[in-house]
Amino acid sequence: MTMASKSDSTRDESDDEAADSTEPESALETARRQLYHAATHLDIDQNIVERLKHPKKVHEVTVPIERDDGTVEVFTGYRAQHDSVRGPYKGGLRYHPEVTRDECVGLGMWMTWKCAVMDLPFGGAKGGVAVNPKELSSAEKERLTRRFAQEIRGAIGPTVDIPAPDMGTNPQTMAWLMDAYSMQEGETIPGVVTGKPPVIGGSKGRDEAPGRSVAIIVREAIKHYEKDINEASVAIQGYGSVGSNAARLLDDWGANIVAVSDVNGGVYDTNGLDTHSIPSHHEEPEAVMGHNAPETVTNAELLELDVDVLVPAALGNVLTAENAEDVRADIIVEGANGPTTSEADRIFTERGIPVIPDILANAGGVTVSYFEWLQDINRRTWSLERVHDELEEEMLTAWDVVRDEFTDGEVTWRDAAYIVALSRIAEAHEARGLWP
Numbered sequence: 001m002t003m004a005s006k007s008d009s010t011r012d013e014s015d016d017e018a019a020d021s022t023e024p025e026s027a028l029e030t031a032r033r034q035l036y037h038a039a040t041h042l043d044i045d046q047n048i049v050e051r052l053k054h055p056k057k058v059h060e061v062t063v064p065i066e067r068d069d070g071t072v073e074v075f076t077g078y079r080a081q082h083d084s085v086r087g088p089y090k091g092g093l094r095y096h097p098e099v100t101r102d103e104c105v106g107l108g109m110w111m112t113w114k115c116a117v118m119d120l121p122f123g124g125a126k127g128g129v130a131v132n133p134k135e136l137s138s139a140e141k142e143r144l145t146r147r148f149a150q151e152i153r154g155a156i157g158p159t160v161d162i163p164a165p166d167m168g169t170n171p172q173t174m175a176w177l178m179d180a181y182s183m184q185e186g187e188t189i190p191g192v193v194t195g196k197p198p199v200i201g202g203s204k205g206r207d208e209a210p211g212r213s214v215a216i217i218v219r220e221a222i223k224h225y226e227k228d229i230n231e232a233s234v235a236i237q238g239y240g241s242v243g244s245n246a247a248r249l250l251d252d253w254g255a256n257i258v259a260v261s262d263v264n265g266g267v268y269d270t271n272g273l274d275t276h277s278i279p280s281h282h283e284e285p286e287a288v289m290g291h292n293a294p295e296t297v298t299n300a301e302l303l304e305l306d307v308d309v310l311v312p313a314a315l316g317n318v319l320t321a322e323n324a325e326d327v328r329a330d331i332i333v334e335g336a337n338g339p340t341t342s343e344a345d346r347i348f349t350e351r352g353i354p355v356i357p358d359i360l361a362n363a364g365g366v367t368v369s370y371f372e373w374l375q376d377i378n379r380r381t382w383s384l385e386r387v388h389d390e391l392e393e394e395m396l397t398a399w400d401v402v403r404d405e406f407t408d409g410e411v412t413w414r415d416a417a418y419i420v421a422l423s424r425i426a427e428a429h430e431a432r433g434l435w436p
């Protein structure tokens, strides 16, 4: 599909809604505003845009668990299924106290675009439980996951909707989910989740994949803007699956990782940190501040450091109207999902700071999930080297396609990625007859 100006007849109330970008902004509001904005650059059937504003289905379930002290606590879980025109729903499960229905819908929309940008045969979904996993013992987390699996069992399946890890969940969570689902179905079904431990059908390299793709995109962005990776300074917020793996790879590739943080704040060294000696969230949560470094920074200060590349890789909505004018990075690469509000995005565009979007940068996670799904179907294991090689190839292909739209000059990197994604989704909707 070619780019074209949106005609007057396709303008509707969404344009006004897009213009009114007040904060705080939910993930769903951000996702919808990004959709309207990108759609203005495309000759796309307005009925498809209207359809894509809404999820196909949102499952809300009650998840009661017995705590270790014998009391019962009740949590709320969600699975938002946004669009499946290109294949089964795909996306992570988040355990975090701020999980809401709208957050899952917004994150599910981003999964639809992410899978389309990568040209994977999946649609988009996201889910989670509103819970602080740090307040649960391992046994309680297992009971929560098994009960959640039971409640959403009818909504998921290897050809229907395939969950994966996200914030607060990990390969162990996926192993419990797969086991609970398989027990209920009466047979072992590895393909119902991805991001499992390799010993039960998980792919090698899935754990580090989103961080690896962030590192690849940082490397390509540095090249695109004619900088030298050996002289580039990088600040990374969040030291979990995404942040720590991105930091360590970029460190290995010669970049100067000057700051990293966890929930409590960050460490800062203009000479570069030894990222391998700082424990990641999975090695030891909340350990970053314990690392010996010349300076510490708050999470707010980290975002405003004078660096070549800033990588927000923890929560959404951290770059806002409040701090966007104070950001001093030359390039922003989104490791987290939705770290930039609409207003901050507008300010960065005005200030000429490129923002490489989440739906491209962190897409390595779902791409290796796709590799895992293929391995499960074929009952064949790939070597780590093959996973790395194929991920590198997929990321560079997606980068080239998005960069070709971007070098058109009229759009931001986010719009360029959306143009690629929306064109593919709209074509699939048109081919299937608009309303699958």
Ligand SMILES: NC(=O)C1=CN([C@@H]2O[C@H](COP(=O)(O)OP(=O)(O)OC[C@H]3O[C@@H](n4cnc5c(N)ncnc54)[C@H](OP(=O)(O)O)[C@@H]3O)[C@@H](O)[C@H]2O)C=CC1
Residues within 6 Å of the ligand: 092, 165, 166, 167, 168, 169, 210, 237, 238, 239, 240, 241, 242, 243, 261, 262, 263, 264, 280, 281, 282, 284, 285, 286, 287, 299, 313, 314, 315, 316, 335, 336, 337, 338, 362, 363, 365, 366
């Ligand atoms: N895991 C995946 O496959 C993918 C994840 N993402 C996205 O990347 C982001 C991070 O996910 P992931 O790495 O998996 O999460 P993890 O749970 O592995 O790690 C989260 C990290 O963020 C830190 N953190 C938590 N709250 C804050 C805060 N308020 N300020 C600063 N840091 C904070 C945590 O610190 P502490 O250690 O102290 O708890 C931890 O270091 C999310 O937006 C997620 O949606 C995107 C693509 C794939």
Ligand SMILES: O=C(O)CCC(=O)C(=O)O
Residues within 6 Å of the ligand: 090, 091, 092, 093, 114, 162, 163, 164, 165, 166, 194, 195, 337, 362, 363, 365, 366, 367, 369
């Ligand atoms: O691997 C997956 O299926 C999804 C990962 C995810 O949740 C994400 O990319 O945000």
